[in-house]
Amino acid sequence: MKKRREHRIPLKEQMLALLEVMKPISGHRDFIFPSDRDPKKPCNSQTANMALKRMGFAGRLVSHGLRSLASTTLNEQGFNPDLVEAALAHVDDNQVRSAYNRTDYLERRKPMMSWWSGHIEEAAKGSLSVTETRQLKGITECPYQTILSTS
Incomplete structure (x- = not known):
């Protein structure tokens, strides 16, 4: 991942x-x-940005903006900022702290990732605003609903 460091992610059922x-x-x-x-290599780092453009988000959203959205939402929900930063694969700017603290907080990130997965699932159904403070109108069915409900 960033700076060629391993980045482990506790994936949830969804x-x-x-x-x-x-x-x-x-x-x-x-x-x-x-x-x-070349199918033997991973997709280009700009693939997600191109997909967002094709979906009509040109000039309004880039893939890095999704990371910002996640950080903002998780911090607003009161999750430990160290866990949020670890989930985003950010390296601590404090070199002394970074030298001594080598944890990836994997176990402690699991509840946060579980909450995030549920939040995304509800948002995909159109039932939540980004900050989960009000109900939204519009999307009545999630195209991934059958996929998500099978776990």
Whole structure:
């Protein structure tokens, strides 16, 4: 991941179900999101940005903005900022602290990732605003609902 450091993510049932759906789409290759030019390599770092553009978000949202959205939402929900930063694979700017604290907080991140997965699932159904403070109108069905409810 960033700075060539390993980054472990505690995946929850919803995400694992989506990844299972993607396996046949990717041709059961080594990478679930392979490069379109060389399937033996991962997709380009700009692939997500191009997908967002094709979905109509050009000039309004980039993939890094999704990371910002996650950070803001998780911090607003009161999760420990160290856990949020670890989830985003951020390295502590404090060099002394960084030298001594080498944990990735994997076990402590599990409840946060479980909350995040549930939050995304509810938002995909159109039932939550980003800050979960009000109900939204619009989307009545989640296209991934059958995938997400099978776990």
